[in-house]
Amino acid sequence: MADRDPALAEAPAPGGYVGRAVRTLEGRAPIVGAARYSNDFRFPGQLHAAIVRSPHARARILKVDLSGARKVAGVVLAMDGREVATHLGPIPHYIDPATFGGKSAEVRTMAVDHVWCHGQPVAVVVAEDRRTARWAAAKVQVAYEVEPAVLSVEDAIAPDAPRVVPGWDDNVIMAVPFRNGDPDAAFARADHVVATTVRIxxxxxxxxxxxxxxxxWEEETESLTLYGTAQNPHPLRHVLSKVLGMPEGRIRVHAPAIGGAFGMKMHGHPEESLVCLLAKLLRRPVKWVETREECLLIGAREQVHHLELAFSRQGDLLALRDRFFANTGAPSACPGWGMAFLTGLTMPGPYRVRDIDVTMTALVTNKPSWNAARGYGKEATALALELALDEAARQLGFDPAELRLRNFIPADAFPYASPTGLQYDSGDYAGAVRKAMEAIGWDGWRARQAEGPKDGRYLGLGIAYELTPEGGALPGTMVAGYDSSTVRVAPDGSVRVLTGVTTPGTGNPTGIAQIVADELGCPIEWISVVQGDTTTCPYGFGNYSGRSTIVGGGSAALAARAVREQMLKVAAAMLGVGVQALRLSNGVFDSGDGRTLSFAEVAYAAYTRAYDVASCITPPLEAQATFRPPSIRHSPDADGRINPYPSYSNAAYAAVVEVDSETGQVKLLGLAAAHDCGRVINPLLVEGQACGAIAFGVGGALMEEIRFDDAGHQLTRSFMDYVMPRAEDMPGVTMVHHDSPNPDTYMGLKGAGEAGVGGSAAAVVNAVNDALKPFGVAIHDLPLTPARVWAAIHGSGAAGGAA
Amino acid sequence: MDDLAQSVLVQWRVNGVLHELDVLPGQSLMDVLRDALRLTGTHMGCMTGHCGACTVMIDGRIAKSCIAQAATLPRAEIRTIEGLMGPDGRLSPVQQAFWDEAGFQCGYCAPGMLFSAIELLSETPDPTDAEIDSALAGSLCRCTGYQSLRRAVRAAARALRETP
Known part of the structure; x- marks a missing residue:
């Protein structure tokens, strides 16, 4: 095990911001309309780009005729994919499958000769304004020879399936076994085997x-600046340098305020380098704004799991088998496909079963590509396991809660080495389940359920658990486990924190400021946090995997400590006392003998008295530090396994639903979560993250779905078709904390950004299936739309799952 | 590209400032506010009227500016999110409550949520949770799961009842 740094868990300096519900420093701007999002930037002479996209899932491009577009007044440039490819290299993969033994497709900015999904860019038009650009784009004529498309998992694995990527010998990016112990023997001695298929x-x-x-484009310095929706400005700069063939030092990426990201604004998107190329070629600023229809092309999460669970008579889970397939769409440089890997790696979640036989197969198809989506595959682990466990409880006659409590990793088993090689830091899963059930009033609902249905409406109760490794690091990729921050105290005593982590709007700058305020011993109002700019911030990896407070906060704390030590030395010299005699809190240095100095006095002296009281330090008052969580392990163990995560957040979810048997409509009556994200820096922010993730889970379980026709045309093109939860769809969530501090991070932090999608979705699905129990059906084919629920109740056979 | 003879002269008071603007058919109110008047607090989210990020107030009623045609509003009193602060630069009680209660995360949906809350509370000073949900249902938020928004509206209602 990695060395544990005792300083990590050290109590912060007095000030008491950590743990408090501090309102966000950055929260004023959006409520007065002053937050500046990417689309709010406007530059003199700015042009607008519009993209022509393939209407077909798989086709040969016979001819692209740009002449009609070029005739439109106000058009300055029109290019097809073939021409763009003469300027731009392939887009480097965020996570290259080849690094992990998989197949790596060459991803171009635009289609050249052949399209592999509906929506793939085929041509681009640049004009003086957005409307003209879109009008001209409609004048581009493309002749296609349409070919049969590969759309489903079953299509993709058929031996005679067309190859999505020309030249590949099948449609498999990567197939990875996660195997431990002797699962075959465990299945052989099992009293019961429960088999089920879960379709996400x-x-x-x-x-x-x-x-x-x-x-x-800046002609003076021959440099380029990209202002845009980027979760990871520095790594994106690297990608742009590769695609454009320019040194990183001449590229600046600036991510301003971001209106939500959730993984979608991780890079690899073709438009990033395309817009840069256009500005470089035209020597004028160029803007591209994604339409909602374009945004809906970016998918995620589709998986099919074939599970088998082996049990003893008493209900002990003896072994787990899962053959699962991820439909990751067409190849992309975005990191979406890696979600499938994490689904396998996170098996068997919070359960102590050691004999496992899991195979992940990540497939390419002719659907549009994935990008990362909050949960990053771990939501699928929870859905597959939790739906299968409820199926087992139904078949074997166990109470769903009892079955879980019987099989959890016990609280005294941490740190726990999982059968896939992960090192879970801490947790109390059984305790969390009990808390969640209590929070929702489980027994009361059960009693109401026992009274029977009212007016054809059936109550159902569901529980589920989700283990959410967060803060991940994959070797050889820009998914890094560490990050850096700089803390500067100016001569007036004001504090600036520059950090390599970014915010998609989650409030992490305030969490980081709380930590720095406590470490420095100054009021939080003196602190400003700067993020998202490759020119001003230290090299950093941005936002993903619930990492921003763990490594952004951890590194800022270490940097603040270094600055505090410098200031203490100067103050001690000014007062003629030892450093040990000084106390620093609320921005005041107190010698204990009635004399005090203000933060600003000491800061000013540090800059201006370098040859007397400040000769003991090296100016300026500035320090940079890196926090590299020590528990991440990339050197493979004897079985070739690594531990890519420093933090294992986890939570229990309980849901109550009412199913209307006449309409198939599901009404969510209550949701509770008992959540362990380690030490809480700011409960407002943590609950906000959890409730947001839970809404993703509820939407995914009941309504959100991207659909295609049989030829691979995407049918879901607006918020008319893509139905997401609104206020009326979300009951109040009862959140209880059940925190166990992480021994391997600063102050015991765990990630809090991703947890909740899969656990809440599974609890809702389990509750619906509980309500459907009187009909003898259960649905494992998501989402549980009214049509699907109605079909299950009325036995049309269209429901899938175990009947 | 458009027939300029069909342009319409509109007279709007936007956040208290009078504007006479010649607008073209097909121009949305959102485009005129964002591009011509540089009021970028009104956000583009879906262009189909589903998400509410472009919400403004037209003659005292909330409206989605992405699907409101500028040329159909010859005379109008328009309020955008930039016009919610008092003339002294102080936050309105509704804004203050949304900030204090961490109502928003990314804040992109703020126009819809704030204007929906203002309209609700002007008619229903002490709303139930169901009334709050119904008022907010015209806008989408992807960050909060609506829990903090509901809490903010309740706090705003309290604050407004306590201010004479």
């Missing part, structure tokens, strides 16, 4: 702000 559909994060990129 394609759904998407859909932030309300779509993507937008503004590229500005």
């Amino acid at each position: 559909h394609r759904f998407s994060t859909q932030p309300i702000e779509t993507r937008c990129y503004n590229a500005v």
Whole structure:
């Protein structure tokens, strides 16, 4: 095990911001309309780009005729994919499958000769304004020879399936076994084997702000700036340098305020480098704003799991087998496909079963590509396991809660080495389940359920658990486990924190400021946090995997400590006392003998008295630090396994639903979560994250779905078709904390950004299936739309799942 | 591209400031506010009227500016999110409550949520949770799961009842 740094868990300096419900520092701007999102940037002479996309899922491009577009007044440039490819190299993969033994497709900015999904860029038009660009794009004529498309998992694995990527010998990106112990023997001695198939559909994060990129070329320095919706400015800069063939030092990426990201604004998107190229070629600023229809092309999460669970007579889970397939769509440089890997790696979640036989197969198809989506595959682990456990409880006659409590990893078993090689830091899963059930009033609902249905409406109760590894690091990729921050104290005593982590609007700058305020011993109002700019911030990896407070906060704390030590030395010299005699809190240095110095006095002296009282330090008052969680392990163990995560957040979810047997409508009556994200920096922010993730789960379980016709045309093209939860769909969530501190991070932090999608979705599905028990059916084919629920109740056979 | 002879001269008071603007058919109110008047607090989210990020108030009623045609509003009193602060730069009680209660995360949906809350509370000073949900249902939020928004509206209602 990695060395544990005792300083990590050290109590912060007095001030008491950590743990408090501090309102966000950055929260004023959006409520007065002053937050500046990417689309709010406007540059003199700015042009607008519009993209022509393939209407076909799989086709040969016979001819692209740009002449009609070029005749439109106000058009300055029109290019097809073939021409763009003469300027731009392939897009480097965020996570290259080849790094992990998989197949790596060459991903171009635009289609050249052949399209592999509906919506793939085929041509681009640039004009003086957005409307003209879109009008001209409609004048581009493309002749296609349509070919049969590969759409489903079953299509893709058929031996005679057309190859999505020309030249590949099958449609498999990567197939990975996660095997431990002797599962075959365990199955052989089992008293019961429960087999079930869980189908998770394609759904998407859909932030309300779509993507937008503004590229500005600076002729003076021959450099490029991209202002845009980027979760990871520094790694994106690297990608742009590769695609454009320019040194990183001449590229700046600036991510301003972001209107939600949830993984979708991680990079690899073709429009990033395309917009930069256009600005470079035209020597004028260029803007591209994604339409909602374009945004809906970006998918995620679609998986099919064939599960078998082996049990003893007493209900002990002896072994788990899962053959699962992920339909990741067409190849992409975005990190979406990696979600499938994490689904396998997170098996068997919170359960202590050691004999496992899981195979992940990530497939390419002719659906549009995935990008990362909050949960990053771990939501699928929870859905598959939790639906299968409820199926087992039904078949074997166990109470669903009892079956889980019987099989959890016990609280005294941490740190726990999982059968896939993960190192779970801490947790008390049984305790969390009990808390969640108590919070929702489980026994009361059961009693109401026992009274029977009222007016054809059936109550159902469901529970589920989700283990959510967060803060991940994959070797050889820009998914890094560490990050850096700089803390600067100016001569007036004001504090600036520059950090490599970014915010998609979650409030993490305030969490980081709380930590720095406590470490420095100054009021939080003196602190400003700067993020998202490759020119001003230290090299950093941005936002993903619930990492921002763990590594952004951890590194800012270490940097703040270094600055505090410098200031204490100067103050001690000014007062002629030892450093040990000084106390620093609320911005005041107190010598204990009645004399005090203000933060500003000491800061000013540090800058201006470098040859007397400040000769003991090296100016300026500034320090940079990196926090690299020590528990991440990339050197493979004897079985070739690594531990890519420093933090294992986890939570229990309980849901109550009412199913209307006449209409198939599901009404969510209550939701509770008992959540363990380690030490809580700001309960407002943590609950906000959890409730947001839970709404993703509810939407995914009941309504959100991206659909295609049989030829692979995407049918879901607006918020008319993509139905997401509104206020009326979300009951109040009862959140209880059940925190166990992480021994391997600063102050015991765990990630809090991702947890909740899969656990809440599974609890809702389990509750619906509980309500359907009187009909003898259960649905494992998501989402549980009214049509699907109605069909299950009325026995049309269209429901799937175990009947 | 458009027939300029069909342009319409509109007279709007936007956040208290009078504007006379010649607008073209097909121009949305959102485009005119964002592009011509540089009021970028009104956000583009879906362009189909489903998400509410473009919400403004037209003659005292909330409206989605992405599907409101500018040329159909010859005379109008328009309020955008930039016009919610008092002339002294102080936050309105509704804004203050949304900030204090961490109502928003990314804040992109703020126009819809704030204007929906203002309209609700002007008619229903002490709303139930169901009334709050119904008022907010015209806008989508992807960050909060609506829990903090509901809490903010309740706090705003309290604040407004306590201010004479």
